[in-house]
Amino acid sequence: MKVGSLTESHEIFSYKNQRFSEQKFIICVRDERYEFNIKTIIAVENNKLIDLDEYEFENNLFATRPPYNNPHNIEDLSLNRFYINQLIKIDYGTIIENLGAENPNMPKVKTFNANINSFDTNQIIEFFEGNINEGDSLFTPNSANVFELIKNVYVESENCFFAIFENKLIGPFTALKVNENSFKIAKSTFKNFGEYKFNEKSFLEFKANEIIRKIYIETSNLSLIYHKEYRFISDEELLNEFEKELTNHPEYFNEISLENIKKIITKSSELKSLEKIINDNSRLEQLLQESKKMLIRNIDLINLIPEVKKIKEEKKQIEEELFIHNQQFEEITARKKDLQTEITILEETKTAELEKQKNEFHKEIEILETRKNNLEKEVEQNKLNLEKSLAKTREDIDYYERNKTELKTQIDNLKEDFKEEQKNAQISLQNLIKSKVHFDFISGRDLSEQESNTFIPQDFKINDQYKQNQYREFRNELVSILKQHNRNFETHFVDNLLISIFQNTLTIFAGVPGTGKTTLARILTNILTPEGKIREVSVNRGWSSQKDFIGFVNPLTKRFHSSSTDIYSLTKQMNEESKDKEIYLKTPMSFIILDEANLSPLEHYWSSFYNLTDSTGMLEVKLGHNETIKFPNNLRFIGTINYDHTTEELSPRVLDRINIIQLNKSEDIIFNNISSSKIKNIQLSYKRCIDFFELTDTNSVELKIEDRIEKGYKEIKSEFKKLKIFISPRVEIAIKRYITLASKYMSDVNKPLDYCVAQRLLPLINLQGSENKQRLESLKEQLKTNKCEISTLILEDIISIGSEKGIYEDSFNYFLTLSNV
Known part of the structure; x- marks a missing residue:
């Protein structure tokens, strides 16, 4: 169902005389062009979707600040608290006419920004088109705008979404972490997981900020119906299941049983009921082979007619080569015709162009001869001027050398005088302290016993707003x-x-x-x-x-x-x-x-x-x-x-x-x-x-680092060792402590290692000599391999500054990236 086609003209929603609540609200998003405007989409009243009056909401809606002194103490809550394209709602207060809008393109209606709020968890569910990688539990959206939306709104939250994959509606999923241009996903428990019916009544479609969106909300207009089970299992879960089967039923996996099963599967391979088992076994076999486990000897799942497979591959390779050769032949034939045409044209114009070039060369020679004579005169004159200037410079140098010698003598004399005065002042101070001690002793005073001002501490104790797990x-x-x-x-x-x-x-x-x-x-x-x-x-x-x-x-x-x-x-x-x-x-x-x-x-x-x-x-x-x-x-x-x-x-x-x-x-x-x-x-x-x-x-504190991150850190550490930069045990402990905590809090899996390298290791770079440039380039490639984007940019600046001609040439220093020079 599409916005604008749900409601008859006499039933459309008008803002006039309406007060909004949890049962009556308007779905909307921020306008990406104007920070104080929002785009209104549709109204929900008493569990029913109703189209908005297009004339009233023609130029969106203006979210205004409340007056400084207002009787109801309405807060000023900026729209910046919501992300662009995040679905929000007007569920409080009223909407009124925007009387101050003299420009016809300004919104005709307005409300206080405090009346706009975010939706409750899973109150609205979105459908996103993209690709599902079942083995790695990854979802890759088709749109960059959708990627940013999921990253900002769905990661680290309980909000779930459905995926449109191969024209099927699958879900619900939750987004756990960012993985490059994809998201690590898991099955949500909000609804039964599987394939759902995908038709016009499953979703509401609308366009906002140039993005076509599909959403579902519990109303009488829409229905989300479970269709059938969808098997979604990662490689790791598949291995765990197989390991459990091996442990519980070892008698099924001896050589005789496996040969009998193989014969049955070979005879019955056309049965649809075995497709699921064959698919899982193929994935399982590939995983077992990659992990190099000895179980491959007991499971013969991949020896399915290798000769035919080899012949097909050779046939495919020959067909590809033949296609490439035919393309090359056609290109060569066309090129031959073009060259013949070019040769004919060149032969016709060659004589005229050569004659023209000859005349032009003669003219240029005459001009250059004249310039040569003039330059020789200028050089001779400049030579005379420079000889005069050199003689004057030599006289100045002799004069400044004499002044330098005189000033050095005066400075040395002043230094000796200063040292002598310091020595005398120290002796005088010591004598003064001795005299004071004698005076205090004679007068019976002891200033160390004098009472000092009493310090009165302040009370800063507080009650925490947040709990331990918040x-x-x-x-x-x-x-x-x-x-x-x-x-x-x-x-x-x-x-x-x-x-x-x-x-x-x-x-x-x-x-x-x-x-x-x-x-x-x-x-x-x-x-x-x-x-x-x-x-x-x-x-x-x-x-x-x-x-x-x-x-x-x-x-x-x-x-x-x-x-x-x-x-x-x-x-x-x-x-x-x-x-x-x-x-x-x-x-x-x-x-x-x-x-x-x-x-x-x-x-x-x-x-x-x-x-x-x-x-x-x-x-x-x-x-x-x-x-x-x-x-x-x-x-x-x-x-x-x-x-x-x-x-x-x-x-x-x-x-x-x-x-x-x-x-x-x-x-x-x-x-x-x-x-x-x-x-x-x-x-x-x-x-x-x-x-x-x-x-x-x-x-x-137990310092736990994922194997992938630890492997990347060791590779980067090896590059620093080649640069002869020592990483102390204190730094290593700090890095492991940081990564252990950051991996728990950060939504991007690559950022903990990236920040550690950028903030702990790169500041240690202070190298001289052109031979270090290649080693730094090798380090940069290693950073790119481990997705350390921030560190890569800083290292590129270090290499760039050291490669420039000038006073910093062949100086590769982290702190030069902080200078404007």
Whole structure:
């Protein structure tokens, strides 16, 4: 049934005097051209499909924001919370005339965006055309738009769909994961699985955003009727069934029984009742042969007239060769005729063209002779000018050499004077300290006993919004908040952000200036924790120790002086919380943003925390004069870096401990239009972070990696070994820990390994010499083989920069990809 042909003209649906509900709603989708418009499709009222009034809904429907101060406190819910082409419904409120639309092409009607909601699970079922690969349990849709729809709406959800395959309606299926241009699928329990009747009453057909869609919804107009069983079994399930038969009935598989069965099958091969068994045995035999099991000796399923098969193959090959030869003969004959015609034409025009060319050559020779004479005069004049310039340059060089010698002498003298003054100042300071000690002793004072200001901790305890098994709900809420602030990220990228930040003490956001690194760090931290648990530090050049970052102990007063970063107050808060396990488990994480983190060497000013990256349990930082800060592993650092002549390189010891997430400038982010509204804070305690991200001792977590991923990792590791780049045990453990968790959360099966290579291994590349280019090309091919798309793009940039002529020629360095130069 098609939209527009269901209802008589006098029964069509009008929006006027209608209030929408769960029993009366309009099915619609977002308009891909205009972000505030939606395309209305059909109405459902009292379990019946009704066509809409075409005139009223002629130019779609405008989803407007509610007034700032409205008496019913209606929320402003942007349409960005829905994916393009996702089916949605107007099931609340009313629709009214759009009086402000002066343009005739504007929608004639409007409603509040909060009145539009998504459908309940399996309230609507879609039919998708595509190919089913039963052996690998894969579904490949025929349309790229349908692929994106399934990826964004159906993967990781309970929503099911039916497949139209070989003109049959088969299902229902659920989509488990993305596998290149296909989806890993499984049978859904929503309805009986099998083949369903496929006719006009099975579905509603409509066209929206240039895509023809087929859907089913429980109404009196449509009926989805089970037809017959459809056998859908993967290779793995087939092997398991066969293994079970072998275990339960070994007497069926001896040599004598198998020969008798073979004879019966040979005599009865034309019976339709054996088609199913023959098909399964053929697949089973192929699987057993591939896995090289010894069972092939007992099952003779493939020796079915090999001579005939061989003759057919030879016949087919001869026919293909004959066809190719006939094509070649026809092409040669046609080419011969063309060449004969060309030869005739060339002979006719050859004489005239040669004469014409001769005259043109004579003219060119005369012109070139004149230019030659002029150039000789210019060269002679330039030679004289250069000789004069050279003499002047030599005089300048002699003058600057003399100045250089004089300046060097003056600098050396100033250095000696400076050293002497430093030495005298040190002696004076030591004498002053001795004098003060004597004075304190005589006066009976001891400043170390003076009372310090009492620190009053704040109460940040919360009640978690999400349960232990609700990570995906938490992640989807975070994706929605990021969208409201113009950060439209894929779910797997948000998974990567969260896993990297929580599994590592320090995570680096890298990229050229203008990619929104610091802004993203601010938005993320404000979503994950209260403002009082965040410190943003602008790193300055020349920072060399803890005193610049946290503060220092005054040797005269023996008291601690906090630096301007205000990190000391945050550590004191964490120290107080650590005294009670119940308090710090119910308290959100603490975050410190290091803006321009590499303006000074990280291992110098960050040294107090640098040594804690491998620690577990309660952590400890010594501030001096018997003052120590203790806190659990609930502090995370997010650094941003650029790469140019003003910044410091990250040392190998730092690279060994961090994830570097490279941000590219996205066209989706319009920095002038970033929302200034208050960022919604998700209540997430340290206890829930432990549950979601397995923040426990590595030895207590079982690191499980799929064989396919582990094989790919070993191949890539082998390529790094050829480049003489060492991958430390610390990095290997971090990679396995990341992949174990990411494989559980990410919907794309190739992304866990891809992100690990891009963020942990590629930053180790810092090679010199043209001989390394070929080895890097070999690594790139290995990355492509393992579907590491992000890593491949970064490596291509590294190779491209090192291959260019200039100062970076034959320099293959990951950090050069972060520079604008």
